[in-house]
Amino acid sequence: MTLGTWLALLVALVLAAEAVRALRHRGLRSERWRRFFRHRTTSWGLGILTFLVLVALAAPLIAPFDPSRQLDILNLTNRPPSWTFLLGTDLLSRDVWSRVVYGARVSLGIGALGALMAVSLGTLVGAVAGYYQRWIDTVLMRGVDVGLALPRIFVLLMAVALWDGLPFPALVITIGLTSWFGTSRLVRAEVLSLRQRDFVAAARALGADNGRVIFRHVLPNAAAPIIVSAALGVGNVLLLEASLSFLGIGIKPPGASWGNMIADGAPSIYTAPWSTIFPGLAISLVVMSLNAVADGVRDALDPREDAA
Amino acid sequence: MTGAAWLLRRLVASVAIIFAVVTFVFILIHLAPGKPCGQVGGGEYVDRAACDQLVKQFGLDKSIPEQYWRYLVALAHGNLGYSFSLHRPVQDAIADTIPFTLQLAGAALLLDFVLGLGLGIYQAVRVNRLPDIVIGNVTLFIYSLPTFWLALLLLLIFGEKLRWFPVGGPNDLVLCPVVDSLYCVADRLWHLVLPAATLGLVGAAGTARFQRAAMLEVATQDFVRTARAKGLPERRVVLRHELRNALLSFITRFGLAFPFLLTGAVLIETIYAWPGMGRLAFDAILSRDYPLVTATALIASVVVVAGNLLADILLGVADPRLRVRADTDLVLTA
Secondary structure, X not given: OOHHHHHHHHHHHHHHHHHHHHXXXXXXXXXXXXXXXXXXXXXXXXXXXXXXXXXXXXXXXXXXXXXXXXXXXXXXXXXXXXXXXXXXEOOOOOXXXXXXXXXXXXXXXXXXXXXXXXXXXXXXHHHHHHHHOHHHHHHHHHHHHHHHHOOHHHHHHHHHHHOOOOOHHHHHHHHHHOOOHHHHHHHHHXXXXXXXXXXXXXXXXXXXXXXXXXXXXXXXXXXXXXXXXXXXXXXXXXXXXXXHXXXXXXXXXXXXXXXXXXXXXXXXXXXXXXXXXXXXXXXXXXXXHHHHHHHHHHHHOOHHHHHO | XXXXXXXXXXXXXXXXXXXXXXXXXXXXXXXXXXXXXXXXXXXXXXXXXXXXXXXXXXXXXXXXXXXXXXXXXXXXXXXXXEEOOOOEEHHHHXXXXXXXHHXXXXXXXXXXXXXXXXXXXXXHHOOOOHHHHHHHHHHHHHHOOOHHHHHHHHHHHHXXXXXXXXXXXXXXXXXXXXXXXXXXXXHHHHHHHHHHHHHHHHHHHHHHHHHHHHHHHHXXXXXXXXXXXXXXXXXXXXXXXXXXXXXXXXXXXXXXXXXXXXXXXXXXXXXXXXXXXXXXXXXXXHOOXXXXXXXXXXXXXXXXXXXXXXXXXXXXXXXXXXXXXXXXXXXXXX
């Protein structure tokens, strides 16, 4: 670690803390934002997420080494954490800290993209099924039943293992395509009750077409469950990618993802636990932060508390 | 609609779902590039003639619709096929592994529910006080751990450093190759601790969070206020009024526990060298063992669908209100 990397790390830390503080300060003015920040864990979660996103974006500044470079296969394998190698080195003499930093790009990227795709698809299907009802609803929801009946790790294992060496975009799409079923059920239930409400009838009486009613009137009112399932979705997709990479069929080496780092470290866990522990800790931190933020969003957008 | 008609409809729907899953899996694996033969025994270095003979023997040279039809006919006769990679009937391979997965899942589920419900109820009673906040933060953290990483950590700490528990396998190979004595049953349980704790702890953290929220949700309702207003002791309000109603939503969670356990089984069994169905499924996929892959997917979907159905039936039995509300096909009508 050089002075520059420490400095970059410090800047990221301060920026994240300041961002959360500014948001909290601004939030004091609105009831919803106050509810969002009611639990201290939400602020922490938001701070950790901001920090890790900054780290991922500024990876070249914060990582002292090339994440895939084997520094010295003879003398530097499985070195414990030190000031030079902040989190130690792995079996192939790569710097664990640099790999965790660059792995953030892959893991957070897959999480965000996969969840974005899953939530969009789930929202669309749920809205169409709930709004149009009749046979469209029946067909879509029976499809969802089938999708939920097989644990998605089976489908993903088959897709990823059988089509050997699936490229990154295909991996994201496959994960997205298998992760939207739960969201679509939630959104459908919400839309079913919303479409009975007077404001929907009013919008239709004013001549709004179906697309407008769905996107401008119904879905904005179903925002709470959609946002919550998006936040949880990022964590789920990240865990899924990690599981696949851990089983050796996700992100291909030498590229670093937190999942394949754990897989790489696992064989030497008794002698060099740091190369397994730290990427796992990173995953846990992100998923925990997302869960905390989802709790906050749930509190903030709870309609029952709006009335109170 | 009567309860019996509802049950019949749900059963038919369940069979249809499982049939769709099997069809989907069948199509997916047959669409995948590569033949099972090329993978067995070292990729490209396979005798072409031997490979062709095997392909012919298992009927893989037929068209996909024809293979599908033959598979369905065999399935209707209760025949799951012959495993390419294990060289034995799929039924036997699955029958050998199911007990291990049941033991693992059963122990994990027990820990999940007992610990999770206990913590969730305790938190709800002490809501927003120190114990609730501490337990809340701990469960939030554990709930967020990747199960396979927790498995490795537990192995490192309790298996390698402290040496309290064995580091893998279902039993002691020297003293208990087969479980035939009381000592060997204890040995099995001892081997079961770490894998079951891994799955059970993560599950319990989720259950505790769920149960706490369900209890607090019920606590805002009028009948709880009435119970308190008429002077019932707090204990009775919590246990008889809040808990009983909060358990209704817990039943739904029970139905959703099965996909979690099956997913966990694939990873946990791989790490702990536990010879269960999850590991069998994973190995089958890697070796392109078509009949074995389809069969494990079939069983997984049966478990999930049966879990949902069981939860719905229990819900209908436990909550008479659901029998009159007939707005969805998920509820019983008396």
